[in-house]
Amino acid sequence: MDLRFSDDDRAFREEVRTFLAEKYPADIRERTQRGLRLGRDDHMRWQQTLYEQGWAAPNWPVEHGGTGWSATRRYIFDSELALANTPQIMPFGLSMVGPVIYTYGTEAQKARFLPDILASRVWWCQGYSEPGAGSDLASLKTRADRDGDEYVINGTKTWTTLGQHADWIFLLARTSQDVARKQEGISFLLADMRTPGISVRPIITVDGEHEVNEVHFENVRIPVDNLVGDEGHGWTYGKVLLQHERTGIAAVARSKYRLSRLRALAGSIPAGDGTLLDDPQFRRRLARVEIELTALEYTELRTLAAVATGGAPGPESSLLKIRGTEVQQQLDLLYVEAAGYRALPFVPGQFRDPDIADDERIGGPWAADTAPRYFNGRKVTIYGGTNEIQKNIIAKAVLGL
Numbered sequence: 001m002d003l004r005f006s007d008d009d010r011a012f013r014e015e016v017r018t019f020l021a022e023k024y025p026a027d028i029r030e031r032t033q034r035g036l037r038l039g040r041d042d043h044m045r046w047q048q049t050l051y052e053q054g055w056a057a058p059n060w061p062v063e064h065g066g067t068g069w070s071a072t073r074r075y076i077f078d079s080e081l082a083l084a085n086t087p088q089i090m091p092f093g094l095s096m097v098g099p100v101i102y103t104y105g106t107e108a109q110k111a112r113f114l115p116d117i118l119a120s121r122v123w124w125c126q127g128y129s130e131p132g133a134g135s136d137l138a139s140l141k142t143r144a145d146r147d148g149d150e151y152v153i154n155g156t157k158t159w160t161t162l163g164q165h166a167d168w169i170f171l172l173a174r175t176s177q178d179v180a181r182k183q184e185g186i187s188f189l190l191a192d193m194r195t196p197g198i199s200v201r202p203i204i205t206v207d208g209e210h211e212v213n214e215v216h217f218e219n220v221r222i223p224v225d226n227l228v229g230d231e232g233h234g235w236t237y238g239k240v241l242l243q244h245e246r247t248g249i250a251a252v253a254r255s256k257y258r259l260s261r262l263r264a265l266a267g268s269i270p271a272g273d274g275t276l277l278d279d280p281q282f283r284r285r286l287a288r289v290e291i292e293l294t295a296l297e298y299t300e301l302r303t304l305a306a307v308a309t310g311g312a313p314g315p316e317s318s319l320l321k322i323r324g325t326e327v328q329q330q331l332d333l334l335y336v337e338a339a340g341y342r343a344l345p346f347v348p349g350q351f352r353d354p355d356i357a358d359d360e361r362i363g364g365p366w367a368a369d370t371a372p373r374y375f376n377g378r379k380v381t382i383y384g385g386t387n388e389i390q391k392n393i394i395a396k397a398v399l400g401l
C-alpha cells in the first residue's frame with residue numbers, strides 16, 4: 001500500500017474540495033454545523049448530489065457504478081468529506097444490502113435494486129435483531145414459510161434504525177425449522193415496507209430521539225423472487241454484510257475532524273488564567289485520543305487497501321469497530337467536559353429542534369449538542385455487534401484461540 005500522494009492524488013483532493021465548496025447544499029451544511037438532526041430528505045438530497053458527481057459508491061465495483069478508486073483516493077475522499085462535516089452516508093443501501101445484492105443476487109435483482117440504491121432513490125433499513133436475538137443472532141425466530149410463489153413472514157424485528165423512513169427492509173428470517181445448527185435454515189429476504197402486515201413502532205432513546213423502531217410482520221406476503229442467494233444460506237450473506245458495516249462504524253476521518261474541532265474550541269474556552277487548551281490534564285487526554293486515532297487510521301487504511309484490490313473486509317473489521325467506537329466515545333466525553341454546564345440543552349428533549357434559536361440555548365450551537373450526543377453515542381459500542389462480541393470474533397478468527 002503506497003500512501004504518498006501523487007500529483008494526480010493532489011489534483012483529486014482539489015477536485016473534491018471544489019466539489020464540496022460548490023455542491024454541498026448550504027442549508028444542510030448549516031444544520032449539520034448547528035448539530036441539528038437531518039431528515040430523510042436532507043440525507044437523500046446529499047447522497048443524490050454525490051451520485052450526480054459519480055461518487056455515491058466508493059466501495060462498489062466499477063461495473064455496478066462504483067468509483068474504482070485506489071485506497072489513497074478513498075482515504076482522501078473520506079477525509080475531505082469529514083473535514084467539511086458533511087452528513088454521514090446512510091449505510092443501509094450503499095454499504096450493506098447493495099454489496100450483498102451485487103455479490104449474491106440474481107441478474108434480475110441487480111437490475112431492479114442496484115440503480116435505486118446507487119442513486120439514493122430508495123431508503124433501506126436493516127431487519128436483523130429481534131427481542132430475543134441480538135448478540136446471539138442465529139436464535140432469531142422470525143419465520144418465512146413458503147406458500148407457492150410467496151413467503152409468508154411472521155415475527156418482530158427490533159432496534160431498526162430509521163425504519164420510520166424506510167421504503168424497503170432487508171431481513172434474516174428462518175425458512176426452515178428442521179436444522180442441525182441454528183445458523184442453518186436462515187434466509188436473506190427483501191421486503192417492501194408498504195406490504196400489508198408490516199407495522200413500525202417507535203422506540204425513543206435516552207437522548208429523547210426517535211431513531212430506532214420495532215418492525216412487526218403479521219402474515220406478510222412477499223414474492224419468492226425477493227430471496228437473495230440460496231434459501232437457507234442467509235447466515236453466510238448476513239455475515240459478509242456485517243463486516244462491511246463494521247468497517248464503516250469505525251468512522252476514523254470523522255473522529256479526526258471532531259478532535260481538531262475540539263482542540264480549536266478548547267483554545268477559546270476560558271479556564272484558570274488561560275484557556276482549556278492550557279490545562280495539562282485536558283491536553284494529555286487530547287493527546288491520548290490523537291495517538292489512538294493515528295494507530296487506528298493505519299489499520300483502517302490496511303483494510304481499505306485490501307477491499308480496493310478486490311478483497312472483502314475480513315475479521316480485522318472487528319478491530320476497527322472496537323477501537324473506532326471507543327475513540328468516538330472518548331471524544332463524546334471530552335466534548336461534554338469542554339462544554340461544562342453549557343452541555344445541557346435549554347429545552348429538555350428538544351435540543352435539536354430547529355425552531356430553537358441558538359441564542360436561546362444555554363451553550364450555543366456546539367455546546368448544547370454535546371450532552372445529547374454523548375447519550376446517543378452510547379449506542380456505538382452496541383450496534384453492528386457489541387464490542388464484547390467483536391472480542392470473541394478476534395479471539396477466534398484473528399488470534400485462532
Ligand SMILES: Cc1cc2nc3c(=O)[nH]c(=O)nc-3n(C[C@H](O)[C@H](O)[C@H](O)COP(=O)(O)OP(=O)(O)OC[C@H]3O[C@@H](n4cnc5c(N)ncnc54)[C@H](O)[C@@H]3O)c2cc1C
Pocket residue numbers: 125126127128129131132133134135136158159160161162212379382383384385386387388389392
Ligand atoms: C441504537 C441502535 C441501533 C441499532 N440498529 C439496528 C438495526 O438497524 N438493525 C438491526 O438489526 N439491529 C440494530 N441494532 C441492534 C444491535 O445489533 C444489538 O443491540 C446488538 O447486536 C446487541 O444485541 P442485544 O441488544 O440483544 O444485547 P444482548 O445480546 O442481550 O447483549 C447484552 C450484553 O451481553 C453481552 N454479551 C452477549 N453475549 C455475549 C457473549 N457471548 N460474550 C460476551 N458478552 C456477551 C453483550 O456484549 C451486551 O453487553 C441496534 C442497536 C442499537 C443500540
